Amino acid sequence: MTTVEPFTIRLAQPDDEPVIAGLVVEGFLDKFRSVFGGRMDQSMRIMEKWISLEHASGGVTSLVVEAGAPTEIVASVGVRTADSREDVLARGLWTTLRRNLGFLRASWAAALLSHPRYSGTSSEAYVERLVVAPQYQSHGLGRSLLHAAEALARDAGKDTVGLHVSGVNIPALKLYEDEGYTEDSRQRSLMTGYFLNIRDWLYLKKTL
Numbered sequence: 001m002t003t004v005e006p007f008t009i010r011l012a013q014p015d016d017e018p019v020i021a022g023l024v025v026e027g028f029l030d031k032f033r034s035v036f037g038g039r040m041d042q043s044m045r046i047m048e049k050w051i052s053l054e055h056a057s058g059g060v061t062s063l064v065v066e067a068g069a070p071t072e073i074v075a076s077v078g079v080r081t082a083d084s085r086e087d088v089l090a091r092g093l094w095t096t097l098r099r100n101l102g103f104l105r106a107s108w109a110a111a112l113l114s115h116p117r118y119s120g121t122s123s124e125a126y127v128e129r130l131v132v133a134p135q136y137q138s139h140g141l142g143r144s145l146l147h148a149a150e151a152l153a154r155d156a157g158k159d160t161v162g163l164h165v166s167g168v169n170i171p172a173l174k175l176y177e178d179e180g181y182t183e184d185s186r187q188r189s190l191m192t193g194y195f196l197n198i199r200d201w202l203y204l205k206k207t208l
Contacts, residue, residue: 007141009148012062012076017055019073020062021048027131034196035112042100049096054078057088059120060128063148065141074136077145080126081156115192116164116201124205125153127163130172142175154208161208167200181206 012020025032025043036043054060059082065075093113097106120126127149132141153161162184165172181204193199 006067007074007139007144008066008071009063009144010066012055012064014052014055016062016064016073016076017051018044018048020051020064020076023073023076023131023133024051024129026133027129031196031198035109036101037105039101039105046096046100050093051078053089053092054080057085057092059084061152063145063152065132065136065145067136075132075141075145077130077149078128079149079152080120080128081153081158083122084120112192112195115189115198116187116203118164118203123159125149125156125158125161127161130163142172143179146175146179150206150208159208160205162203162205164201164203166198167202168198173202176204179206 021044024047032043033040036046051062055062058080060078060080062076062078064073066072067074094106094110097109100106101109118126127146130142130145130149132139132145150161163176163181165176167173167186183202184205185203187201187203188199189201190199192201
């Protein structure tokens with residue numbers, strides 16, 4: 001556990017998954033609206049299930065930031081440091097999408113959510129879904145969580161850490177570049193470019 005006054009960073013617990021899901025949906029609201037359309041009420045349920053799957057089978061550990069008294073979770077990040085069972089993740093996500101959205105909408109959502117694509121390596125950690133509640137932004141929480149994620153990666157014996165960021169997310173790009181991340185590769189998608197206004201996905205990498 002790390003304290004950054006007046007905030008505390010700690011490992012997430014299973015009971016935190018609904019709150020993390022809410023932060024992710026809020027943090028990527030424009031993307032989720034395009035994916036789920038008029039079924040935004042299901043997006044929270046689907047994201048909560050996805051986070052649970054990542055924790056159980058995806059090799060992902062989540063960190064959260066607590067603030068206030070009584071405490072509330074105001075930011076979170078996921079860090080993949082262990083082997084991932086991609087077949088279990090894919091099957092679990094598809095089942096959840098289909099159950100909540102129906103076959104046609106689930107197919108649509110799965111196609112959009114498949115970007116950006118990532119293949120893990122044993123020597124590299126992967127940082128994902130770094131989100132901070134809007135009212136707590138500009139407090140340095142994103143940077144603090146990134147540092148904590150890198151510490152988890154080092155403790156797991158990783159040599160490098162990588163992450164994806166959209167080409168239009170300028171504040172996030174600036175944060176990562178300031179922290180020593182450099183572009184390693186780039187994916188382009190006409191589909192997400194048209195429907196999400198995100199054509200380029202940059203893969204950034206940093207040596208630990």
